Amino acid sequence: MQLVLDYLKRNQARFVAELCEYLRLPSVSAQPEHKKDLRACAGWLANHCHQIGLDARVCPTNGHPIVVAKTPASASLRRGKPRPNFMVYGHYDVQPPEPLDLWQTPPFEPRIAGRSIFARGTTDNKGQHFAHLKAVEAYLKTGTPLPCDLTFVIEGEEEVGSANLAKFLKLHRKELKCDAVVVSDTGMPSPKHPALTYALRGIIAFEITLRGPSRDLHSGIFGGALDNPAMALSQLLARLRDQNGRVAIPGFYDDVTPLSAYERKQFKRLPITDRELQNLIGVKKLFGERGFTPMEQRSARPTFEINGLTSGYQGAGSKTIVPAWARAKITCRLVPDQRPAHVRKMVCDYLKQICPPTVRMEIEAGHGAEAYLVSPTSPHAQAALRALEAAFGCQPVLMREGGSIPIVNDFKRILGADSLLLGLGLPDDNAHSPNEKFDLDCFENGQRMSALLWQELRPV
Ligand code: BES
Numbered sequence: 001m002q003l004v005l006d007y008l009k010r011n012q013a014r015f016v017a018e019l020c021e022y023l024r025l026p027s028v029s030a031q032p033e034h035k036k037d038l039r040a041c042a043g044w045l046a047n048h049c050h051q052i053g054l055d056a057r058v059c060p061t062n063g064h065p066i067v068v069a070k071t072p073a074s075a076s077l078r079r080g081k082p083r084p085n086f087m088v089y090g091h092y093d094v095q096p097p098e099p100l101d102l103w104q105t106p107p108f109e110p111r112i113a114g115r116s117i118f119a120r121g122t123t124d125n126k127g128q129h130f131a132h133l134k135a136v137e138a139y140l141k142t143g144t145p146l147p148c149d150l151t152f153v154i155e156g157e158e159e160v161g162s163a164n165l166a167k168f169l170k171l172h173r174k175e176l177k178c179d180a181v182v183v184s185d186t187g188m189p190s191p192k193h194p195a196l197t198y199a200l201r202g203i204i205a206f207e208i209t210l211r212g213p214s215r216d217l218h219s220g221i222f223g224g225a226l227d228n229p230a231m232a233l234s235q236l237l238a239r240l241r242d243q244n245g246r247v248a249i250p251g252f253y254d255d256v257t258p259l260s261a262y263e264r265k266q267f268k269r270l271p272i273t274d275r276e277l278q279n280l281i282g283v284k285k286l287f288g289e290r291g292f293t294p295m296e297q298r299s300a301r302p303t304f305e306i307n308g309l310t311s312g313y314q315g316a317g318s319k320t321i322v323p324a325w326a327r328a329k330i331t332c333r334l335v336p337d338q339r340p341a342h343v344r345k346m347v348c349d350y351l352k353q354i355c356p357p358t359v360r361m362e363i364e365a366g367h368g369a370e371a372y373l374v375s376p377t378s379p380h381a382q383a384a385l386r387a388l389e390a391a392f393g394c395q396p397v398l399m400r401e402g403g404s405i406p407i408v409n410d411f412k413r414i415l416g417a418d419s420l421l422l423g424l425g426l427p428d429d430n431a432h433s434p435n436e437k438f439d440l441d442c443f444e445n446g447q448r449m450s451a452l453l454w455q456e457l458r459p460v
Pocket residue numbers: 124125158159160161185186187200203367401402403404405406
């Protein structure tokens with residue numbers, strides 16, 4: 001094992017250079033003009049996996065390809081004997097980098113400053129799963145036998161809802177069968193607090209469009225005699241949340257499982273104060289559902305969020321029109337026991353009920369997934385906690401997080417496997433924001449955690 005750890009230590013500079021190469025590929029899954037870049041990125045990744053000694057292939061789908069890479073049978077300690085098999089899941093697609101003018105340096109030209117590496121996709125998620133690849137490289141290149149088989153599944157559609165991965169899992173159920181899935185695509189509260197995340201929120205996405213006049217109209221000639229779709233949409237949306245930060249859709253909270261007293265106590269132990277959170281996100285004052293702490297609000301309570309709001313003229317200066325339409329992109333975060341289809345129906349029914357007769361409403365459904373909750377006391381979880389502690393040199397925390405990784409539900413449903421969420425991201429990493437970064441200490445500790453994890457997960 002010392003050989004593996006020494007190898008990691010010796011090769012950090014090269015690993016960072018390789019990560020930079022990976023980050024240069026603009027794999028923005030949401031934007032059709034980047035389709036080729038996703039294919040190139042998958043190709044680069046499969047080739048890199050091959051170079052470090054894995055059996056790798058690029059699997060086409062109806063969307064962006066999936067990269068599958070496995071440790072060769074010869075790498076295993078228990079040759080010929082049945083041995084545990086773990087999947088490492090990650091995603092090589094990234095969020096759109098816009099708004100570009102807020103980046104200190106271009107999003108796909110990685111920059112290192114101190115112990116941070118800046119580029120779109122550093123923390124979410126290229127840097128995080130790359131740490132696992134470097135750990136397995138260390139085993140393979142030092143000839144250290146692995147205590148288990150590993151299969152890397154790195155997809156290209158996580159940021160757009162993983163539409164094609166579930167089908168792929170079903171199709172390759174036998175090959176991908178595993179004892180557990182290891183996912184580093186979440187966060188940790190500070191560099192001194194490595195974390196095992198045991199819950200994620202679910203999600204439903206949709207777009208509301210309100211249509212008014214058949215075309216943009218002169219607001220002086222016609223304004224005053226017709227409803228303004230932008231105003232109608234604003235008034236509609238304003239009715240969906242009350243003064244106390246509660247979602248005002250009838251039935252929305254019906255299936256929400258309340259937090260236990262024990263969990264609420266654990267939340268209080270996490271090392272981030274409300275003041276720090278306020279400063280980190282740059283708001284004048286925090287706001288959330290009354291009766292819950294910000295930590296609870298952002299990880300264990302459901303929300304209704306406007307992600308985008310568009311209508312009328314967006315260019316320079318003024319243009320006096322009544323716009324023909326107005327649109328809002330919405331997501332709701334869900335918590336355990338809320339059913340995505342059911343919540344979607346309640347939201348749509350209510351919107352239709354309160355839509356004024358002066359506009360036509362269209363609701364387009366997007367992706368959806370239920371929340372995830374897994375036992376933090378299973379033997380696998382305990383093994384992960386030991387690996388985290390040994391790698392980071394500090395005691396790990398257990399936490400719930402507010403983001404969503406829809407596919408973990410399918411890992412459970414299709415493969416019967418729980419996911420171990422061992423995130424390496426920091427709260428100030430700027431995931432989905434301008435100037436995304438990844439901490440190089442998290443990168444290196446993450447590699448060590450991965451290397452140690454396979455030892456800790458070894459069957460007794
Ligand atoms: N890595 C995130 C999910 C995440 C972030 C979980 C922080 C926990 C803490 C992932 O890449 C992501 O952004 N997922 C999307 C899913 C959506 C597009 C279906 C999300 O949460 O918005």
